[in-house]
Amino acid sequence: MHTSQKLPHLSYLKAKSFDEYQRLRSVSRELYILMQDIEQAILYNHQDQDHVELNGYCHVCDSFSHFKIDCSRGRNVNDLKIPNWREGLACVKCRLNNRKRGSLHIFFRECSPSQESKIYLTEQKSPLYKHVAQKFPLTCGSEYLGEKIAYGTMTKDGIRNESLTGLSFENNKFDYILSFDVLEHIPNYIQAFKECLRVLKPKGKLVFSVPFNINSPSNIIRAKVDHEGNIIHLKPAQYHGDPMSKDGVLCFQDFGWQMLDEIREVGFSCVEAIIYRSRFYGYLGNSHTVFVAQK
Numbered sequence: 058m059h060t061s062q063k064l065p066h067l068s069y070l071k072a073k074s075f076d077e078y079q080r081l082r083s084v085s086r087e088l089y090i091l092m093q094d095i096e097q098a099i100l101y102n103h104q105d106q107d108h109v110e111l112n113g114y115c116h117v118c119d120s121f122s123h124f125k126i127d128c129s130r131g132r133n134v135n136d137l138k139i140p141n142w143r144e145g146l147a148c149v150k151c152r153l154n155n156r157k158r159g160s161l162h163i164f165f166r167e168c169s170p171s172q173e174s175k176i177y178l179t180e181q182k183s184p185l186y187k188h189v190a191q192k193f194p195l196t197c198g199s200e201y202l203g204e205k206i207a208y209g210t211m212t213k214d215g216i217r218n219e220s221l222t223g224l225s226f227e228n229n230k231f232d233y234i235l236s237f238d239v240l241e242h243i244p245n246y247i248q249a250f251k252e253c254l255r256v257l258k259p260k261g262k263l264v265f266s267v268p269f270n271i272n273s274p275s276n277i278i279r280a281k282v283d284h285e286g287n288i289i290h291l292k293p294a295q296y297h298g299d300p301m302s303k304d305g306v307l308c309f310q311d312f313g314w315q316m317l318d319e320i321r322e323v324g325f326s327c328v329e330a331i332i333y334r335s336r337f338y339g340y341l342g343n344s345h346t347v348f349v350a351q352k
C-alpha cells in the first residue's frame with residue numbers, strides 16, 4: 058500500500074552547536090515529556106512480554122509494518138525495563154533497526170536524492186546497502202578489509218575495499234556520502250572527514266550517524282593508537298557489532314558537540330545535528346541524532 062501523500066510530517070530539531078541545542082531543548086521540553094509518556098505507556102502495556110511487535114509506518118519500506126521490541130534485555134528505570142531503542146525496533150519487512158531507518162529518512166528529507174545521484178555508502182555487506190543500491194543505481198558501497206587486498210579493488214564476491222582515511226576515489230566525485238556508525242571506529246577520524254570533503258562534489262553532503270553524547274560539549278576519547286601502532290585504552294574497551302568480523306570492532310571515541318566544530322575546521326561550509334523522535338515512524342527513544350555536513 059502506497060500512502061505517502063497522507064503521511065504525517067516527521068518534525069525534528071536542528072542545531073549547529075551545544076548552546077543552540079540547549080536553547081531548543083528548553084523550548085521543546087513539553088514535547089519531550091509527551092513522547093516519553095507515550096513510550097512508557099507502550100512498555101507498561103507489554104510488561105509481561107519479552108518480545109513485542111509495535112505497529113507503525115516504515116519509511117524505508119514505504120508501507121505500514123511492525124517493529125520488534127526486545128523487552129527481555131535493557132536497563133531498569135523505576136522497575137520498568139527500557140530496551141535499547143536505538144539498536145532495536147527492527148522492521149519485520151526490511152530488517153532495518155530504528156537508527157538505520159531514521160538515518161535514511163533524514164537523508165531523503167534533507168537531500169531529496171534522485172536516480173542520477175552519485176552516492177557513496179561506507180558499508181556494502183548489509184541490508185541497508187542493498188536497499189540504497191536498489192533505489193539509486195549510481196550507489197557505490199565498500200567495506201574496510203585492511204591490507205588483505207589493495208584499496209579500491211574488489212574481492213571475488215564483489216566487495217570493494219576502502220579505508221575512509223585514504224579513499225581511492227578522485228576529487229569531487231559524489232553528491233552524497235552516507236556513513237552510519239563507522240567514524241567512531243576510526244582513530245584518525247579528522248582525516249576521514251577530510252577525505253569525505255575531498256571526494257564530495259561542491260555542495261555535496263555527508264550524512265552520518267555516530268554514537269553521540271548530546272549532553273557533552275566535547276568528545277570522549279576511549280582509545281588511541283600510539284606511534285608504534287599499539288592501541289592505548291583510556292576507557293574500558295567497547296566493541297560494536299561488525300558484519301566483517303565476529304569479534305566486533307573497537308570504539309575509539311564517543312562524540313560530543315566538539316565534533317561539529319572539527320567538521321567546520323576541516324572545511325565543510327555547514328554542519329547541523331538533526332534530532333528526531335516519532336511514534337508513527339517507530340523512532341522511539343531519546344536524542345536520536347543524524348548529522349548533515351555540506352561541502
Ligand SMILES: [Zn+2]
Pocket residue numbers: 115116117118119122148149150151152153
Ligand atoms: Zn521496513
